[in-house]
Every structure is written in structure tokens, then in C-alpha cells.
Amino acid sequence: MGEALARILVVDDEQDLRALLQRYLSDRGYAVRALDGGQHLERLLGRERFDVLVLDVMMPGEDGLSLCRRLRARGETIPIVMLTARGDPLDRIIGLEMGADDYLPKPFNPRELQARIEALIRRQRMLGAHTGPLPGDGRIDFGPFSLHLGERRLRRDGGDIPLTSSEFALLQALARHPRRPLGRDRLIELSRGRDHEASDRSIDVQVMRLRRAIEDDPAQPRYIQTVWGLGYVFVPDGGAERRP
Numbered sequence: 001m002g003e004a005l006a007r008i009l010v011v012d013d014e015q016d017l018r019a020l021l022q023r024y025l026s027d028r029g030y031a032v033r034a035l036d037g038g039q040h041l042e043r044l045l046g047r048e049r050f051d052v053l054v055l056d057v058m059m060p061g062e063d064g065l066s067l068c069r070r071l072r073a074r075g076e077t078i079p080i081v082m083l084t085a086r087g088d089p090l091d092r093i094i095g096l097e098m099g100a101d102d103y104l105p106k107p108f109n110p111r112e113l114q115a116r117i118e119a120l121i122r123r124q125r126m127l128g129a130h131t132g133p134l135p136g137d138g139r140i141d142f143g144p145f146s147l148h149l150g151e152r153r154l155r156r157d158g159g160d161i162p163l164t165s166s167e168f169a170l171l172q173a174l175a176r177h178p179r180r181p182l183g184r185d186r187l188i189e190l191s192r193g194r195d196h197e198a199s200d201r202s203i204d205v206q207v208m209r210l211r212r213a214i215e216d217d218p219a220q221p222r223y224i225q226t227v228w229g230l231g232y233v234f235v236p237d238g239g240a241e242r243r244p
Helices: 015-027 041-047 064-073 089-098 110-128 165-175 184-192 200-214
Strands: 007-011 031-035 052-056 080-084 102-105 139-142 145-148 153-156 159-161 224-227 231-234
Touching (some): 007 015, 007 041, 052 110, 064 089, 089 102, 102 110, 165 200, 165 231, 184 200
Parallel strands (some): 052 080, 080 102
């Protein structure tokens, strides 16, 4: 796995699946904890550090979507892979809108889950180990915001704006290519890697979430503008000029 033992938290009400994932991931070098529901999730996240949360959607009591939304609302940025027995693409979009980083329908091959976990961990480590010349010693300023690349933080007026790893990676990709229109495929490559399987719609959902975080009016975005028929362009000064 590399420098440190990655820590995975699995939350799923299916006992057999929990046991399978604990055994499979542990055998591959991960430190794995498992819960049968979300009742103790926030307390555990407050006490221990985890690299990835694997969260089932369909659970008795509070479901995974509600848990994900609540974690993001309180500023929790841990990467989240959501599992669901329902294959409806709308469920995937809803999960992304709630703040999930990735989504895997059941039944699945544990090896595929491992690949998605490793992709999220690589992204986290790449964001934390950025090298290369950047303005302001790894800081990109736009409007009232400061994007601190080394610290993986977005700040406004001295306060932190919590972003998930996916949101930060996408904002970094946009901010490092100011005024250059980027297609969705290119944004997937820049923020998630060449081998990551993602859809155009997932990028649109991530942009929507970023706009909610940084735009005064997400319906009339100044910083992340739409380039119709292509994708998006980052305008650091929030200029009103738009490309056709």
C-alpha cells in the first residue's frame, strides 16, 4: 500500500458482507473497522482517523444518503464510497449530490471496491504531495477565496470552507488552468486520473456542489462558468464575459 497502512471504515447492515469485506481488505493490507449501522458513526469518526468510508445506502434506521448528507453538513471530508442494491442511475446521482465521492451497485466484486478505494487514497495523497511551481507558495487566490494546495484547504475571510477530496481535486484542476475551457473528459482525467471510470454527469454534480460552496448565486456562477457544448472554464476574477 505504500507509506502508511490505510484505514477503512465499512458501515453496512449485512453481516455476511461486512465479514467478507473485513477479511478481504485486511488480507490486502488495510486496517478495517466495521459497523452495522450509523448510530455510532459520528462518534467513531470523531475519535479515529480513517482514509475511506464505505457506506451502504439501504440500512434500517437512518439510511446512507441521510448519513452522508449529515456528515458533509458538519464539515466531514472523508472520502465516501456508497454501496446500494439498487442499480438506478438516479440513485448514483443522488448519492453524489449528497456528497459521496464514488458509488458501487451491489452485487460487486470485492476487487472492484478495492480498486475504487485505492483510487480515492491515491487522490488524497497526490493532493497532499503536490510539487511544482505555483503562485503564492502553493496558494491560488480568486475573489475572496484562497485555495491552499499543500494543505488541501479552501479559505474565505480567514475561515475554512470544507470540501470533499473530489471537490477539492476538481477545484484544483480548474484553478490551475484559469480561463482555459476544459471538457468533462479532461476534468475527469485531471481530477481523478486517466483510469478512473466516471461519467459526464458526475462532473456536473461536482461542479454544482462547488458552485454552492463558492458562488454568491450558484444559478449565475462567476468563477466556474459553463462553456456550452464543452464543459467549464475557471474565471479567477469572476469576470462577466462568457464564452459562447
